[in-house]
Amino acid sequence: EAAPPPGRPPRPGGGRGAPPRGELALATYRELLGFIRKRRALRRGASHRARFLADVSPGDFVVHADHGIARFAGIVRRDVGAEQRDYLQLRYAGEDRLYVPIEQIDRVSRYLADSDRAPRLTRLGTQEWARTRARVREAVGELAADLLRLYAARQLLRGHAFAADSEWQHELESAFPYEETPDQTRVIAEVKRDMEARQPMDRIVLGDVGFGKTEVAVRAAFKAVQDGYQVAILVPTTVLAQQHERTFRERLAPFPVRIETLSRFRTDAEARELVAGLREGPVDIVIGTHRLLQPGVEFANLGLVIIDEEQRFGVAHKERLKRMRLEVDVLTLSATPIPRTLHMTLAGIRDMSTMESAPEDRLPVQTWVAEWDDALVREAVLGELERGGQAYVVHNRVLSIDQFADRLRRLVPEARVVVGHGQMPRGVLRSVMERFAAGEADVLVCTTIIESGIDIPNVNTLIVDLADRLGLAQLYQLRGRVGRGSQQARAYLLHRRGGVLNEAAQQRLATIFEATELGAGLQVALRDLEIRGAGNLLGAEQSGQIAAVGFDLYTQMLASAVEGLRARRDGTEAPAPPPPVALDLPASAFIPERYIEDLEARIALYQRIAGLRDPGEEADLRAEVADRFGEIPGPLHELLSLVRIRLAAGEAGVAAVRAEGGEIVIVAREGAPFDRRRLPALPAGVHVGQTQLRLPRAALGADWLEAIEALLRLMGYPQPSPARARAAVRA
Structure with missing residues (x-):
C-alpha cells in the first residue's frame, strides 16, 4: 500500500495509514488514543505527620495508655546523669508529674471526648486508672459482641463475586490521562478484591478533596457493568450529579455503556422514562440524588452502589442504604466521614481505604x-x-x-x-x-x-x-x-x-x-467528634466510657476486643500486642535544634521515630534524614540506637533494659524467665539470673549501645538443641 500524502489526517483510532512495506512508521500517543498521558509526581501526602504533637498545645488533655489522663505541659530537656534527653511532661492530679521519653510518644494520645465537660485528672500511684480501664474493658466487650454479631451476619451473606479484570478493564485503566498515585493503585486493588469476593463489599474510601476518589469509582462501576450488573451512584446535590455525569461519560465514551442522571434537572417525562429503563435493564449506570432512594425506583439487576459523601443524606435515606448493604456491594467515598462512620471503620466493622498522595503541584489553601x-x-x-x-x-x-x-x-x-x-x-x-x-x-x-x-x-x-x-x-x-x-x-x-x-x-x-x-480530612473528622461530643455516637452509656479513657484509647480497646472475640469464634488465638519495653540507659538521645531548626519538622520526626516497627524501617528513615538534613549528629544517632534496642528487646522477650551503677541489666518479660529459656552462648562476664541478665558496661567498649543491640538480637534468634549449641560453641 502506498504511503499517504503528507498532511493526511489521522485515521480513526490513530496513525496516518500503513507505512510502505519494510519501513517503520512512528505515531504519537495523541494520534493513537486521542489524548496525551500526563505524568505527575508521585508525591506522598503527610502520612507521617505528627498526629499527636501537631494537634496538642500545653494545657491540653492527653491520655497515657498506662498512667491515665493528664495535662500536656510541653517538651522538656532533662539531664540524666551526664547525658541529656527530651521528654514529654505530663501533669496529673495533685501536681504529680510524669516525664515520658520522647521515643515513647506513641503511648500518649490526645484526649477526645465530649468537649462540654473537662475530664478528671488521674492520680498517680493509685489503682484508679487500672479500675477505670477494667470498667471500660467490660463495657467494650459487650459492645464488641454486638458489633461482631453484625459483622458475622454480613459475612454470612452471599453476594455476587465479580469476575477478574477483562481486556476492556485494562483498556479503560491505561487510558487514564494521569499517572496513578501509589494510594490510588492500592485502593483500586482493595476495591477490586472486595468485589471479586463472595461477601457484599462495604468499603469506605477516605481521601482529601481532589485526591482521585472519582477515578476509583469509575473503575469499580465499569467492572460491575461488564458482569451485566447495574450501578447506582448516589450524590448529595444536583450540581454534583451533573459533574459526575460529565466525568463518567468522558471516561467511558469508547465503551458501550449507557449512563443516565436522575435529578431535578430532568423533566417528569424524562424521569419516568429513565425509571422504566432502570426497571427493564437498558440503563447501566445511573447517577442521582436522593430521588434514587424513593419508592418506585427499581432496578433490573443492581450490583453496586457508590455513595459520595454519605453524611449529607438524611436518616431515612441512610436506613434505605443500610438495607442495600445487605444486598449489594457498597462503596462509600468521603473526604470528611461523620464520626459514627469513622468509629465503625476504626473498630473494623467497615473496611476503610485511605488516600493520602497529593496531586502534582497541589498547594495547601x-x-x-x-x-x-x-x-x-x-x-x-x-x-x-x-x-x-x-x-x-x-x-x-x-x-x-x-x-x-x-x-x-x-x-x-x-x-x-x-x-x-x-x-x-x-x-x-x-x-x-x-x-x-x-x-x-x-x-x-x-x-x-x-x-x-x-x-x-x-x-x-x-x-x-x-x-x-x-x-x-x-x-x-x-x-x-x-x-x-x-x-x-x-x-x-x-x-x-x-x-x-x-x-x-x-x-x-x-x-x-x-x-x-493537604490530606487533613481524617484529622478534621476526629476534631468533629470532639466538638460534637460522643453522645450521639453509640448512646449515652458508651459516651460515658469514651469520656473515661478518651476516644483514641477507647477505639483501640474496642478494636482489640473485636479481634479477640473474632479469634475465639474461629478457634484461634488472638495475637496479643507486645508489652512496651522500658528503656533507662544513659544516652544523650534527642534531635538538636541546630540540626533541624523548624519545630514542626522536629516534632514530625519524633513521631516517625516512635512509630518504627522493624530495623529495616529504621535504616530507611536514617538514610532519608541524612539525605534531607545532612550527617546525623551524635544525639540523634543515639536516639535511633535506642529505638533499635527497643525493637530487639521486644523480639527477645525482654521487659526492660536499664543501667544500674556500672552494669547493664536486662529484665525478662513476666512468665518467661531466663532460667527456663534456651539461651545462646553468651559473652564472658554476663551473669545469668532467674529474671535478669547483668553485664559490666565497661566491657562493652565505646560502641556499647550497638553491643547491647547485638546481644538482644542474639537472644531473639531461635536457638538450636543443646547438643548442636555445644558443637557450635566448640567450632
Whole structure:
C-alpha cells in the first residue's frame, strides 16, 4: 500500500495509514488514543505527620495508655546523669508529674471526648486508672459482641463475586490521562478484591478533596457493568450529579455503556422514562440524588452502589442504604466521614481505604478567619480577577441571597456576578452553572450547593459569609472547591462584625484554620467528634466510657476486643500486642535544634521515630534524614540506637533494659524467665539470673549501645538443641 500524502489526517483510532512495506512508521500517543498521558509526581501526602504533637498545645488533655489522663505541659530537656534527653511532661492530679521519653510518644494520645465537660485528672500511684480501664474493658466487650454479631451476619451473606479484570478493564485503566498515585493503585486493588469476593463489599474510601476518589469509582462501576450488573451512584446535590455525569461519560465514551442522571434537572417525562429503563435493564449506570432512594425506583439487576459523601443524606435515606448493604456491594467515598462512620471503620466493622498522595503541584489553601470587612472582600475579589481567575462567595440564606449579590455588585462593580442556589428552577440553575464554568462570569454567589465535588480549576478564591454557622465538614468541603489546579488558592471564612461566637463555633473555625495541610480530612473528622461530643455516637452509656479513657484509647480497646472475640469464634488465638519495653540507659538521645531548626519538622520526626516497627524501617528513615538534613549528629544517632534496642528487646522477650551503677541489666518479660529459656552462648562476664541478665558496661567498649543491640538480637534468634549449641560453641 502506498504511503499517504503528507498532511493526511489521522485515521480513526490513530496513525496516518500503513507505512510502505519494510519501513517503520512512528505515531504519537495523541494520534493513537486521542489524548496525551500526563505524568505527575508521585508525591506522598503527610502520612507521617505528627498526629499527636501537631494537634496538642500545653494545657491540653492527653491520655497515657498506662498512667491515665493528664495535662500536656510541653517538651522538656532533662539531664540524666551526664547525658541529656527530651521528654514529654505530663501533669496529673495533685501536681504529680510524669516525664515520658520522647521515643515513647506513641503511648500518649490526645484526649477526645465530649468537649462540654473537662475530664478528671488521674492520680498517680493509685489503682484508679487500672479500675477505670477494667470498667471500660467490660463495657467494650459487650459492645464488641454486638458489633461482631453484625459483622458475622454480613459475612454470612452471599453476594455476587465479580469476575477478574477483562481486556476492556485494562483498556479503560491505561487510558487514564494521569499517572496513578501509589494510594490510588492500592485502593483500586482493595476495591477490586472486595468485589471479586463472595461477601457484599462495604468499603469506605477516605481521601482529601481532589485526591482521585472519582477515578476509583469509575473503575469499580465499569467492572460491575461488564458482569451485566447495574450501578447506582448516589450524590448529595444536583450540581454534583451533573459533574459526575460529565466525568463518567468522558471516561467511558469508547465503551458501550449507557449512563443516565436522575435529578431535578430532568423533566417528569424524562424521569419516568429513565425509571422504566432502570426497571427493564437498558440503563447501566445511573447517577442521582436522593430521588434514587424513593419508592418506585427499581432496578433490573443492581450490583453496586457508590455513595459520595454519605453524611449529607438524611436518616431515612441512610436506613434505605443500610438495607442495600445487605444486598449489594457498597462503596462509600468521603473526604470528611461523620464520626459514627469513622468509629465503625476504626473498630473494623467497615473496611476503610485511605488516600493520602497529593496531586502534582497541589498547594495547601491559604486560609483566613476574620470579621466581615467590605475592603477585605473587595481586595480579595479584585486580586483574583487580576490573575484571570474566578471566585465563589457563599451566602447560605436563599431568602436574602439576591440582596447580598446586589451588595457585592456595588462593592465590586468590575466583577460579573451571578447567583446560584438549590431552589432555583432547574433550567436556570443549570444555565448559571454552565455559564460560570465557561468563564462567562467572574463571581458565583451561591449557597452550600457547591460543597460537594464541584471541580472548576479556574476558581481559586473562596469567601464564606457567616462561616460560624456552618458545620466543620461543610467548611472543609467548601474550602476543597478551590485550589484544584497549580495556582495558590485563598479562602476567607468571615463572621459578622461585632458578633459573639459561641465556643463550638470558635473551635470549628480554629480547626479549619489549622487543618490547612493537604490530606487533613481524617484529622478534621476526629476534631468533629470532639466538638460534637460522643453522645450521639453509640448512646449515652458508651459516651460515658469514651469520656473515661478518651476516644483514641477507647477505639483501640474496642478494636482489640473485636479481634479477640473474632479469634475465639474461629478457634484461634488472638495475637496479643507486645508489652512496651522500658528503656533507662544513659544516652544523650534527642534531635538538636541546630540540626533541624523548624519545630514542626522536629516534632514530625519524633513521631516517625516512635512509630518504627522493624530495623529495616529504621535504616530507611536514617538514610532519608541524612539525605534531607545532612550527617546525623551524635544525639540523634543515639536516639535511633535506642529505638533499635527497643525493637530487639521486644523480639527477645525482654521487659526492660536499664543501667544500674556500672552494669547493664536486662529484665525478662513476666512468665518467661531466663532460667527456663534456651539461651545462646553468651559473652564472658554476663551473669545469668532467674529474671535478669547483668553485664559490666565497661566491657562493652565505646560502641556499647550497638553491643547491647547485638546481644538482644542474639537472644531473639531461635536457638538450636543443646547438643548442636555445644558443637557450635566448640567450632
